[in-house]
């Protein structure tokens with residue numbers, strides 16, 4: 001086993017070339033005076049566990065995990081946090097001898113960005129969360145912790161949204177606050193203050209089958225993807241008159257800051273870095 005001179009971290013995914021995580025963590029390390037190395041590792045599909053084993057043998061202290069390995073990261077861990085368990089996925093691992101701790105900071109990063117950076121307190125608001133995949137699963141508990149009046153999960157495949165919400169109800173979520181349905185259920189009798197797109201539709205530049213009435217009273221439309229300018233979802237919101245539009249760059253930086261704090265014990269400032277990495281919403 002080689003003895004590293006600095007603590008080593010990495011992001012593991014496939015593909016990984018596009019990842020901003022090495023840039024973000026290098027900036028955090030510099031700003032906080034922490035000595036560490038952070039690289040990107042492209043793991044072949046099916047070889048996640050072997051890739052992590054090797055990184056640990058080489059002295060790795062922790063990793064971020066991205067597509068398609070977030071579920072495998074949970075399975076790899078010996079100790080899974082409540083957030084990662086609820087999400088059914090992990091986006092950060094920490095190694096301590098034989099033990100592997102799994103966390104999921106995507107949801108907490110989303111909430112911090114909306115509340116602290118964008119200035120929308122969620123308490124008492126009606127929140128619409130679009131999609132019923134892993135991104136939604138990770139967002140539900142952190143959003144509920146902010147005490148919204150309502151959290152409605154809408155999905156193209158309605159049964160998937162129903163099943164997701166039923167899982168959270170079974171785990172104790174308030175059935176009057178957390179509800180689910182299809183896109184056709186939106187905009188009939190109720191309106192929302194904040195809409196969050198947690199589908200993968202923006203990655204392929206697809207519009208969502210949202211009725212225009214679903215967006216009519218919305219104050220903030222948030223797309224979890226970043227660096228894609230005005231996605232079809234943000235364009236739909238803009239056309240409906242939504243004044244505040246945001247992409248997910250702040251969420252990315254905030255989840256990274258949470259992971260950095262978890263590993264290193266010091267939370268870096270995020271504001272300047274978010275501004276530096278932001279691309280215009282045009």
Ligand code: ATR
Nearest residue numbers: 131132133134135136156157160199200201206208
């Ligand atoms: P992730 O882990 O990123 O959340 P996922 O589990 O594959 O990804 O889920 C993708 C989500 O995006 C799903 O909610 C999917 O809707 P379905 O469950 O109906 O498939 C949603 N999605 C992707 N493309 C979409 C589109 N063009 N219109 C509506 N929803 C879409």
